[in-house]
Amino acid sequence: MDKPPRIFGRAREWDGLAAFATRPTAVTGGGASLGVVSGRRRQGKSFLLQAMAEAAGGMYFAATEATETESLRLFTEALARHTREFIDAPFRDWNGAIAHLFHSFRDRPSIVAIDEFPFLSKTSPALPSIIQRELGPGGSGRTSSARLVLCGSAMSVMGGLLAGQAPLRGRASLELVVQPFRHRESAEFWGITDPRLAVLVHAVVGGTPAYRSEFTQGDSPATVEEFDAWVVRTALNPQTPLFREARYLLAEESAIRDPALYHSVLAAIAGGNNTNGGIASFIGRKTDHITHPLNVLEDCALIAREPDLLRPGRVRFRIVEPLITFYEAIMRKRWAELEIHRAEQVWSTTRQTFLTQVVGPHFEALCRAFVLESGDTLFAEHPAEVGSGTVNDPENRAQIEIDVVALSAQQANNPRRILSLGEAKWGEVIGHHHLHRLARARDLLQPKGYDTEDTVLALYGGAGFTAELTAAAATDDRILLVDLNRLYS
Incomplete structure (x- = not known):
């Protein structure tokens, strides 16, 4: 058929x-x-x-x-x-x-x-x-x-x-x-050809098709310059169904019986407190008291539990639906003002929060999805696992956060091969100091039993790369630069 x-x-x-x-x-x-x-x-x-x-x-x-x-x-x-x-x-x-x-x-x-x-x-x-x-x-x-x-x-x-x-x-x-559309498919569905605009829109509404056809009546921004006005007249407008949608997504789940607690858990994750201890501290509960709400939210497919690929036993939580992240980070704190149609004022004072707390982490997630889908065209083989990870740096008394980790399949009696370590930056031009952080992490992982001989150091830039880094990548096949055009190609 x-x-x-x-x-x-x-x-x-x-x-x-x-x-x-x-x-x-x-x-x-x-x-x-x-x-x-x-x-x-x-x-x-x-x-x-x-x-x-x-x-x-x-x-x-x-x-x-x-x-x-x-x-x-x-x-x-x-x-x-x-x-x-x-x-x-x-x-x-x-x-x-x-x-x-x-x-x-x-x-x-x-x-x-x-x-x-x-x-x-x-x-x-x-x-x-x-x-x-x-x-x-x-x-x-x-x-x-x-x-x-x-x-x-x-x-x-x-x-x-x-x-x-x-x-x-x-x-x-x-x-x-039936999953939401992936980022490239979503951009095509919305009729968006500018990859920067596509990321911004996807950070608000994700890949849910009804948000374009029914909830915004086909209202789509044509350029990046129109994005702010689009947010004000759609997601922040009390007269549109999209305005209350994030609340309804939570209320529709019968397993959620204490909405206040669950909204607090989601607000913690949206604010960057994505570990079990961080969430518990944010909402003022003991760690063992939030196990049940986390399990319920996971069963409802509203959050995902993502393991730290470089530190076994440690997990992070991520909100699956971008509109919920947008609501918790931007709308919930200013709900009373939004209800009386003060969207322009609210957006002007929260736009920077949107770029750092919403778009930044969302861009990192898009880069991981890109590697999972297209890894065979980027590295020597298709990754078996893609996620994020943390590397301890005892000498500098620091931890190096790796935004995109690509691992090969585990083979018996052989060290785990790291295909790539990557860093994603949305609003910052990427230079050699970002590359050096990845190189430092790679060097620290080799003594821990990982095979890093052919590890590709990947840099995913929403704001581009310095000329020096671009020149270095042109002569070294172990340095990979991925810009917005490649992310959506």
Whole structure:
């Protein structure tokens, strides 16, 4: 099935869904198949599933927040409309509804998408178990050709469907997570060709497609000079949906029951306090008291736990959604002023904070993503791991922070090879002193058991490089300079 032109990108997601929807019953071993599609809100999951159901002649049902009785009534009506069969009364419970669903799709493989599944499982906790039973031996799914897709945005709920001892564990033949657009794809989606402007916009709205098409009505800055005015009339404007979106992202997660605590944790991370101890100190709690909120935020896919690649056992936390970082660093402290339409004044006094606390760390994350995607064109081989790291410098009583670390795959009885050590600077011209820091870190790592013989020292510059450094890189293949144009090429 060809992807409809109205769907931007999502080629891999479409191909995965199409293969699942059309897979012959003989290939699946007979019977119905189960797929799970998840992803944070506003990523286009529903748009994708509706288009797939339409192209495949399948059924799409979007659940709503309702009682079990009303949900069953709505499901009965949707099933009757699609199959054009008469159902004399709404199903009394999900036992009958799921069994009837599988019986209705026996002739050929056909996709059946149930969107916002967490709404149904919240009022009917037994529903996953019922689906598991009907897919098992003796169940109605054994004689069905249905390709059942359960979709939802509540990441803590969707992640638990197939985890541990969950009833549907091991039942799904498709597990698809719809991610935000990557930085290059996002720039193309927004129609932005200037890489500097692309980084600035991505630092605010990330790669979430709905923020352009629905939340800003296609309002996109054309030049870097227009960026400030764009921020004021969109993200900082109380009359736009984008204004309150960061708050809603947190409120929509059912696992978050103390919003004040979770906002404080996010504010700590947005402010650069990204270690366990730093977060605890920032919010005034003991370290062991923040383990649960950190785990919940991670389960909700709002933060990511990233290991220090050069110091085992140490981790940093990063906010996954840029709009939340922007809210915590810029908007939350000045919320009262923003609500009375003082966006221009707020932005004029917080713009520098935006560049240092938001864009700077975001640029570092983009550089790591760039290396992870394009590492085979930069180094001798594609990195097995990409992240950040810290190197102790006892002689100078200091720690050297490495923004981009690229490691090869670990080989038995051989030291771990460091493909590259990199430094990323957004607003500072990079010179030889930055290169010397990386060289110092490389020299300190060699006695620690790392193979640094061919390590490339990479410098990622948002503001460019000195002429001397550019000349040095031209004659030394172990010095790599990556500017904004290359980052987006």
